[in-house]
Amino acid sequence: xxxxxxxxxxxxxxxxxxxxxxxxxxxxxxxxxxxxxxxxxxxxxxxxxxxxxxxxxxxxxxxxxxxxxxxxxxxxxxxxxxxxxxxxxxxxxxxxxxxxxxxxxxxxxxxxxxxxxxxxxxxxxxxxxxxxxxxxxxxxxxxxxxxxxxxxxxxxxxxxxxxxxxxxxxxxxxxxxxxxxxxxxxxxxxxxxxxxxxxxxxxxxxxxxxxxxxxx
Numbered sequence: 001x002x003x004x005x006x007x008x009x010x011x012x013x014x015x016x017x018x019x020x021x022x023x024x025x026x027x028x029x030x031x032x033x034x035x036x037x038x039x040x041x042x043x044x045x046x047x048x049x050x051x052x053x054x055x056x057x058x059x060x061x062x063x064x065x066x067x068x069x070x071x072x073x074x075x076x077x078x079x080x081x082x083x084x085x086x087x088x089x090x091x092x093x094x095x096x097x098x099x100x101x102x103x104x105x106x107x108x109x110x111x112x113x114x115x116x117x118x119x120x121x122x123x124x125x126x127x128x129x130x131x132x133x134x135x136x137x138x139x140x141x142x143x144x145x146x147x148x149x150x151x152x153x154x155x156x157x158x159x160x161x162x163x164x165x166x167x168x169x170x171x172x173x174x175x176x177x178x179x180x181x182x183x184x185x186x187x188x189x190x191x192x193x194x195x196x197x198x199x200x201x202x203x204x205x206x207x208x209x210x211x212x213x214x215x216x
């Protein structure tokens with residue numbers, strides 16, 4: 001399976017590092033590119049407007065990265081959006097994982113969480129995952145899914161990013177639902193797994209599923 005790991009540039013207190021595998025691809029975004037190369041990664045692609053790094057850091061990035069793309073800061077897409085566009089074009093991924101997305105500016109944080117709502121990214125919504133030290137986020141399109149409990153996470157939350165129809169959470173969850181409609185975006189937070197696996201089903205909308213734990 002082709003996995004693309006995308007490192008964004010949020011502060012490092014919540015950052016985790018992707019595994020280094022020859023079969024995977026690595027994209028560094030703006031300051032996230034510096035974080036990757038500083039850690040010893042050889043990114044397949046780095047991109048951004050690079051308005052948050054120094055000239056010497058940019059030189060170091062260019063020396064380590066296989067491909068370097070710089071964009072004008074006055075552009076319509078965010079750097080994170082551009083990373084998705086090029087991940088789709090270059091690497092034909094089956095899974096895309098974002099790192100370094102939390103702990104910084106709130107507007108950047110919100111833009112990442114909402115990226116799955118953009119029609120141009122609909123086909124890759126099921127591929128997207130966001131991870132940091134205390135959270136993982138996955139997105140789901142209508143269907144039925146068996147979700148596995150992550151061993152280091154206590155809580156799980158179902159976030160209706162849009163109106164959701166016939167949402168069902170089976171007995172694998174502590175708090176269950178049976179074919180409930182929500183005509184507005186809804187955050188059903190602080191649920192828990194009662195079993196190692198639980199089933200989530202819905203008929204329309206986009207759902208984000210978050211597994212989380214309190215920071216130690």
